[in-house]
Amino acid sequence: MTGCEREEGMILVNVLMFVAIAAGLVLLMINREELALDRGLRTREAARALAVVRGGELSALVALRRDAEIAPEADHAAEPWGKLSERNAPIEGGSFSLAIADAEGRFNINALRQGEASAVVMFQNIGTEAGLSPEQILAAAEYVRREGPITDLRPLRLAGIDPEIVSRLERLVTALPGTTTINLNAADQQMLAILLHNPLAAARLAEVRAQRGYLTIKDLSDQQLTMPWGASFRSNSFWVRTRATIGGTSQQGATLIQRRSGADGKVEVVPVERWRGAAVPPGAPDLR
Incomplete structure (x- = not known):
């Protein structure tokens, strides 16, 4: 092989090397552009999904405000507001x-903060039904009096109560702001x-309610x-x-x-607290 041929071979190798480098750079740029486009798409999907979630909240506010105007004497799930529930309803681009x-x-556990005897007795009965010991009932009540008002029951696990027992308690107890009663229709x-x-x-009353949709005096x-008492x-x-899924984003x-x-003097219907994602408390209704 002559010197000229060797020189031409080196030039060819260099050209191929530059082509390979250029191709790699182009591929890297394309991948970065695709990632940027994907992030942008997911951001838009998330924004749309969040807007749908807020729209669901607004529809509930409107329905509950209307219910307060036309049927203030009683509340039950057979009313129009109870028919808002949807399961995986199709919307543009998702569900x-x-x-x-x-x-x-x-029972609203924050009622214990006032120390009213009837509320304490009620909680003792509920705690016993759920499987709490007298010491655990006392510990839970003291926790609420000391730390309350609480916004959900998960902090009770910090009071040394077994998580399984707390789960049973959560089916009978809630944590709400203000003074509330227990609706026999719910x-x-x-x-x-x-x-x-x-x-x-x-x-027998549960059977009557299942047939008619509500109870009366x-x-x-x-x-x-x-x-x-308290009902x-x-x-x-x-x-x-509310849950909204748009594309691959929920x-x-x-x-x-x-x-x-x-x-x-007019009735106001307002959101008092919001949670998102994994922060949703156990008292919220199931979406499954």
């Missing part, structure tokens, strides 16, 4: 789920039995019962939980909504 629920079907059969001290009557009278047929606290949130009298 939408919403669950709305009465938040006052359980309480489950176990809660009814604790309130009425009569499991058989609770079962006559239903209690028919069972020779009176309205128990009613109305609620002012509600949960709405957003979910839960809002605690309360109805209250405004300065002008």
Whole structure:
């Protein structure tokens, strides 16, 4: 091989090396551009999904405000607000789920802060039903008095209570701001039995409610019962939980909504607290 041929070979090798480097740089630029486009797409999807979540909350606010105007005497899931719930409803580019629920079907543990004897006795009965020892009931009550008002029950696990027992307690107890009653139209059969001290009557009332959708004072009278302490047929606290999936992005949130009298005497319906993602408390309704 002559010197000229060797020189031409080296030039060819250099050219191929530069071509390979250039191709690698182009590929890197394309990959970075695709990543940027993907991030931008996911950001837009997340923004759209979050807008749908907030839209679900707004629809609940409107429905609950209308309910306060046209049917203030009682609250139950058979009313129009209860029909807002959706499961994986199709929307453009994805799906939408919403669950709305009465938040006052359980005992409000923040009632213990006032030290009222009836509230303490009620919590003792509930704690015993859930499997708490007298010492654990006392520890939970002291925690609420010391740290309350609390916004959900998860901190009770810090009071040394077994997580499994706390899970049972969470089906009977909630943590809401202000003073609330237990709505007999939202309480489950176990809660009814604790309130009425009569499991058989609770079962019969639960059956009546399942057939008609709600209970009345006559239903209690028919069972020779009176309205128990801390109970009613109305609620002012509600949960709405929404999940929206757009493309490959999902957003979910839960809002605690309360109805209250405004300065002008009119009913206000307002979100009092919001949670997103994994922070959603166990009291919020399930979306599955």
